[in-house]
Amino acid sequence: MSKYETVIGLEIHAQLATESKMFCSCSTKFGAEPNTNVCEICTGQPGVLPKINKKAIELAIKTGLALNCKIEPMSVFARKNYFYPDLPKAYQISQYELPIITGGHLEIEIPNEGENSNSRLRKKINITRIHLEEDAGKLVHKGAERIMGSEESLVDYNRGGTPLMEIVTEPDIRSPLEAKIFMEDLAHLLQYIGVCDAKMEEGSLRCDANISIRPVGQKELGTKTELKNMNSFRFVQMGLEAEVARHTEMKASGEKIIQETRYFDTKTHDTKSMRSKEEAHDYRYFPEPDLVTIEPDHKWIEEIRATLTELPEKKRERYINEYGLPNPIAEVLIATKSISDYFEECLKIENKPKEIANWMLVNVMAYLKNKNLDIKDIVFSPRELIELIKLIEKGTISGTAAKEVLIKALETGKNIKDIVSESGATQISDEGALQQIVKEVIKNNPKQVLQFKSGKDPVIMYLVGQVMKESKGRAKPDLVQALLRKELS
Numbered sequence: 001m002s003k004y005e006t007v008i009g010l011e012i013h014a015q016l017a018t019e020s021k022m023f024c025s026c027s028t029k030f031g032a033e034p035n036t037n038v039c040e041i042c043t044g045q046p047g048v049l050p051k052i053n054k055k056a057i058e059l060a061i062k063t064g065l066a067l068n069c070k071i072e073p074m075s076v077f078a079r080k081n082y083f084y085p086d087l088p089k090a091y092q093i094s095q096y097e098l099p100i101i102t103g104g105h106l107e108i109e110i111p112n113e114g115e116n117s118n119s120r121l122r123k124k125i126n127i128t129r130i131h132l133e134e135d136a137g138k139l140v141h142k143g144a145e146r147i148m149g150s151e152e153s154l155v156d157y158n159r160g161g162t163p164l165m166e167i168v169t170e171p172d173i174r175s176p177l178e179a180k181i182f183m184e185d186l187a188h189l190l191q192y193i194g195v196c197d198a199k200m201e202e203g204s205l206r207c208d209a210n211i212s213i214r215p216v217g218q219k220e221l222g223t224k225t226e227l228k229n230m231n232s233f234r235f236v237q238m239g240l241e242a243e244v245a246r247h248t249e250m251k252a253s254g255e256k257i258i259q260e261t262r263y264f265d266t267k268t269h270d271t272k273s274m275r276s277k278e279e280a281h282d283y284r285y286f287p288e289p290d291l292v293t294i295e296p297d298h299k300w301i302e303e304i305r306a307t308l309t310e311l312p313e314k315k316r317e318r319y320i321n322e323y324g325l326p327n328p329i330a331e332v333l334i335a336t337k338s339i340s341d342y343f344e345e346c347l348k349i350e351n352k353p354k355e356i357a358n359w360m361l362v363n364v365m366a367y368l369k370n371k372n373l374d375i376k377d378i379v380f381s382p383r384e385l386i387e388l389i390k391l392i393e394k395g396t397i398s399g400t401a402a403k404e405v406l407i408k409a410l411e412t413g414k415n416i417k418d419i420v421s422e423s424g425a426t427q428i429s430d431e432g433a434l435q436q437i438v439k440e441v442i443k444n445n446p447k448q449v450l451q452f453k454s455g456k457d458p459v460i461m462y463l464v465g466q467v468m469k470e471s472k473g474r475a476k477p478d479l480v481q482a483l484l485r486k487e488l489s
Contacts, residue, residue, distance in 0.1 A: 004213040004251065006244050007221055008173035009128075012186060014165045014196040015135060015204040016059045021161035022134040023050030023093065023291075028163070030202050034140075034156040042134075042161030044089030049290050052077075056163035057294060059195045060100055060132055061304050063165060066193050066311060067127055069104030074295050077132075077288040086137035086155050094133035096285045100294060101130035106189070107313070108181050125182050126170040135162040138203070159203070165196070171210070171221065176240035180233050183207060187233075192312050192337045200231050207236050212257075213247045222247075223257040227271060230264055239264030243271050315340060323353035332361055338376045339365075345382035355389055363403060367410050379413040387416045395476060396420070400468065431483065434467070434475055438483045441466045452488060460484060 021028055024041035041048045064071050076098040081091045104127035109120040137160035141153045167186070173179050187198035187205055198205040207230045212222035227243060230236045242264060250257050262271040310318070312334045319330040334340050339360075346356045364385070368375060388406060391397045397405065397420060408419050441463055442449055452459045460481060467480045 002248070003216055004248060005216045005218075006174055006176075006240075007171045007212050007214060007224075008176070008179050008240060009171040009210045010167075010169045010173065010179060010182065011208040011210070012167045012169075012183065013135075013206045013208075014063075014167065014190055014198070016056050016163040016165055017194060017196055018053055018055045018059070018163050020053060020055075022053050022056055022132070022163040024161060026161065030204070032158055034154070034158060037158040038160070043157055050093065050288075052291060052294070053163055056132060056165075057100070057296070058304055059163075060130060060165050061296060061301060062193055062308060063167075063190065063195050064101035064104065064130055065301075065305050065308060066189060067104040067106055067130075067167075069101045069127060069130060071296060071301055072098065072100055072102060074098065074293050075100040075131075076293050077291045078285045079288050080133075081284045082282075084136060085153070086139050086157070086160065088137070088157060088160065092133060092136065093288050093291070095131035099129045099131035103127060104130075106182065106186060108178070108185050110178055110181060123172075123178070125172045125178075128168045128170050130165060130167050133164050133166060135159050135164040176237045176244065179209060179240055180237040183236050184233050188312055188335075193308060194337075200233065203231065206231060209236065209240055211240055211243050211247070213244065213251065223259055225257070225259065225271075226261045228261055228263050228274065235264055235266060238266075238269060239271060242269060246271060309337070319353075323357075325353060325357055329357050329361060332365065333357060336374070338374060342375050342382055346385055349383055350386045350389070352389065356385065359385060359389060359406075363406055364410070367407065378410055380410050384409060384416050391416065391420065398468070398474065398477065401472075401474060431479070434471070434480060434483055437467055437470050437475070438480065438487055441470060442484070442487060449488065 015028070018028060020026060021037075021042055024039050026039050026042055027037045029037065041050055061071055063069075075095060077093050078096045079091045080094045080096070083090045105124045106127065107122050107124050110123050112119040112121045137155055137157040139153050140156055169182070173182060187196075187200075190196040190205070191198050196204060200206070209227045209230070210224045211227065212224040214220065214222040225243060225247075227239050230239050243262070247257060258276075260276050261274045263274055264271050315334050316327075316330045319325045319333060320327060325333070332339070333343050343356060343360060346360075347353060350356070364375070364380070367373075368378070388402055388409075392399055392402050405416060405419050405423070408414065408423070409416055412419075445463060445466060448459050448462055452463070463484050464477060464480050467475050467484070468477065
């Protein structure tokens with residue numbers, strides 16, 4: 001057991017799902033040609049005036065409500081002064097002393113390291129604040145490629161000015177794994193409420209982490225370092241693990257840990273120094289003179305609250321308690337809002353939660369995963385899935401044939417009834433038509449017939465399977481078994 005305790009606080013930057021930027025009307029669409037989504041305002045030209053994006057304020061408040069936060073009656077934008085080549089104004093419009101949201105928490109489930117190691121523990125991670133700001137542009141490093149005779153980096157200002165929400169946690173996280181779980185759960189929540197698409201690979205969700213270690217039992221925090229811009233959940237965990245190891249080794253050797261900003265090298269899997277850590281006074285914050293204060297009233301906040309759908313955790317509990325679904329199945333059904341919406345649309349047509357969940361998870365989701373698709377990408381409607389389930393229940397088609405019909409429906413977009421009619425997938429329920437197949441199977445499987453007659457009754461299911469195979473899945477299983485037993489008696 002380590003004699004040191006890890007202390008982690010996260011700063012998560014989430015790009016808000018608005019169509020235009022924080023202070024101008026430029027598009028926020030990802031993937032546009034470099035420097036095409038720019039204007040005089042977001043590039044900081046002299047004499048321009050910014051204007052606050054109301055939708056960004058709404059999405060921030062929506063996040064605060066989902067995270068049990070306090071929506072402040074007044075918040076102020078400030079100028080954060082620093083120079084980076086991807087920040088054309090040489091300052092960033094952000095919030096400092098008066099953020100829009102304070103307090104709050106998110107509960108996560110972490111592994112229980114006690115005797116019952118398979119169980120999970122719930123832990124509350126407290127939120128310090130959520131504030132709004134504009135994103136910076138993006139540097140595109142050309143490496144060894146020579147541009148105009150020298151090695152250079154290029155700047156794409158498309159991202160500059162995109163509405164950014166920074167969520168700052170208390171130093172409540174005690175391991176890199178907890179940090180990863182928190183990030184995953186927060187990303188899930190932001191996607192669910194439609195605030196951010198949380199695509200870390202596209203930079204719409206980024207994470208900085210403040211980390212320190214201290215002797216177990218000590219209340220005073222150790223010297224912290226900051227890890228910047230980790231762009232995947234796995235790298236969040238790996239970067240923090242590397243930094244914990246570095247801090248621990250330095251403590252053991254008597255080296256002094258200095259407060260600095262570092263980055264995680266994904267190739268070498270260690271951290272490297274970037275710069276000494278700036279303090280707030282280094283940024284020379286002062287209120288943004290060109291913007292008004294934000295003062296959301298109670299009515300507006302309640303209107304935003306009304307747009308909040310059922311949150312993932314509540315939905316998971318309802319699926320377990322109301323529908324009797326096992327936790328692992330409920331977890332998959334709430335994985336994205338589009339999946340749970342599809343499930344619930346099915347339930348509105350036919351209240352058969354277990355059958356619907358089974359077909360969704362075992363067949364539909366497997367197909368989507370194999371094709372790397374989202375459920376929103378297919379035209380196969382909930383009504384068609386219910387039609388398939390009904391045809392099985394009526395005995396019109398077998399479960400085996402239904403799987404083939406489903407794949408054709410997913411691939412072609414045709415409706416279930418047409419596919420069944422065209423493919424001749426209906427079950428054979430005529431005794432005369434099945435009699436010959438049954439006799440052939442008995443003739444071709446003397447060993448199994450002998451076993452059945454000697455008292456090994458389960459062998460009958462093997463023979464049923466052979467009849468199903470010969471009939472290409474169209475035989476009615478219960479009728480096949482009855483005919484086999486009659487013939488073998």
